[in-house]
Amino acid sequence: MQITSEAFILGCSAIGAGLAVIAGIGPGIGQGYAAGQAAAAVGRQPEAKGDIVQTMLLGQAVAETTGIYGLVIAIILLFVKPLLG
Numbered sequence: 001m002q003i004t005s006e007a008f009i010l011g012c013s014a015i016g017a018g019l020a021v022i023a024g025i026g027p028g029i030g031q032g033y034a035a036g037q038a039a040a041a042v043g044r045q046p047e048a049k050g051d052i053v054q055t056m057l058l059g060q061a062v063a064e065t066t067g068i069y070g071l072v073i074a075i076i077l078l079f080v081k082p083l084l085g
Contacts, residue, residue: 010081016074022070024070027066030063035056
């Protein structure tokens, strides 16, 4: 059985898309940790709640971009098929 070059490229694109989606694990863990630390900080200093929540949300927005980039790369590899001429 012979594997065509097109089938090989599509298979590698699917593997690459799966690896790109794994990039969403890091931001998920980091955001959960940041939210937990922010809740603990608000518990210690309730009067600083506004500043703590604002800083946490800014950090989570920046961290989420990594997951979004991974998702965009996976969608491009699966549906646009940029490696096939």
